[in-house]
Amino acid sequence: MINVMQPTLGREELDRIKEVFDSNWIGKGKLVADFEKMYAKHLGSTPDRVLSTNCCSEGLFSSMHLCDIKPGDEVIVPTTSFVGAGNAVCANGSKLVLCDVDPRTLNARATDIEKAITPKTKAVLLLHFGGIPCDMDTIMPLAEAYGLKVIEDCAAGVCSAYKGKALGTHGDMAMWSFDAMKILVCGDGAILHFRDPEIREKADKWLYFGLEAKSGYENSVAQKWWEFDISAFGHRAIMNDVTAAMAIEQFKKLPMFMEKREAVHRAYNEGLKDLAWIDLPAPMEEGCKSSYYFYHIQIKNGKRDELAFFLRNEDIYTTYRYFPLHRVPHYGIGGNFPGADYAADNTLCLPMHQNLTADEVQKIIDTIKGFGAKYC
The missing domain is CATH 3.40.640.10 (Type I PLP-dependent aspartate aminotransferase-like (Major domain))
Known part of the structure; x- marks a missing residue:
């Protein structure tokens, strides 16, 4: 996995x-x-x-x-x-x-x-x-x-x-x-x-x-x-x-970690940029710096969950962070949160860490493309 x-x-x-x-x-x-x-x-x-x-x-x-x-x-x-x-x-x-x-x-x-x-x-x-x-x-x-x-x-x-x-x-x-x-x-x-x-x-x-x-x-x-x-x-x-x-x-080791994580981020951007059914992470404001902790994509056709299961069946683990607090029953807080609801229903965090190999990143990209060719 x-x-x-x-x-x-x-x-x-x-x-x-x-x-x-x-x-x-x-x-x-x-x-x-x-x-x-x-x-x-x-x-x-x-x-x-x-x-x-x-x-x-x-x-x-x-x-x-x-x-x-x-x-x-x-x-x-x-x-x-x-x-x-x-x-x-x-x-x-x-x-x-x-x-x-x-x-x-x-x-x-x-x-x-x-x-x-x-x-x-x-x-x-x-x-x-x-x-x-x-x-x-x-x-x-x-x-x-x-x-x-x-x-x-x-x-x-x-x-x-x-x-x-x-x-x-x-x-x-x-x-x-x-x-x-x-x-x-x-x-x-x-x-x-x-x-x-x-x-x-x-x-x-x-x-x-x-x-x-x-x-x-x-x-x-x-x-x-x-x-x-x-x-x-x-x-x-x-x-x-x-x-x-x-x-x-x-x-x-932080400089090395950052260099490798940024390389993964760039590889995802390049490999997934032509998929019309996916939104890639929004560009950051000029002068800002990320730690590349997440790489989150957003599925525009309502098939986020299907993609997650498809990837898992190919030994690629993904997740979503963070489940919105207004959907946690114990807090008992309702309201209208359209931005958070859209994110919660359509966002998927792909593997992102400094141990990922180029072959693993390419497998993730190819598997996402394979899902798109079959279901999108």
């Missing part, structure tokens, strides 16, 4: 993990701090604005507390979003308000967001679909005009940028994922970015039980180093040196 997503791991990760084992310390330590500094530089930011955590979903859930969103406050989320975003809002006791998306890019537009704003709106939790940037030049002024926090879900945007600035550095808070299905992988892990360094400091405590004073070796102040106080009922949601070791080695 040709996988839709797949990590690239090698001896380098194993060797670095062995060093961690040999050090006799596998918890949060120097390697975590090193990775945070590397990622801060990667973002064009500073270490006092960057913090690691155990997964991107923790970042979504913690964003409610860190951005001072209270029960009853309304948070606007594009209906085409990861389920973790919706759950984060609801678990906080806040009101999940959904907005529509562009049917081609699957990103929310400023006009979609503005339609959902009420006097109770406190924040926008914005997904950059597949790491493709939303139009921040229109969204940020809108948020500022209404006094809204902007939380950027950049889970798939490890190398994405909007007009020369790293994605995730525009809003108040952002998060990137390094789980097993992402580009840079470390089993599980994430990076958070904060516009305000004081919120980063607040997050550092929140993600370790709300501790005000560290116990043990790190506590050099208290006479009894086992004593402590807390400032919040926080979680324990941290990376450790094992996951950081993997992340550091994966980080070094």
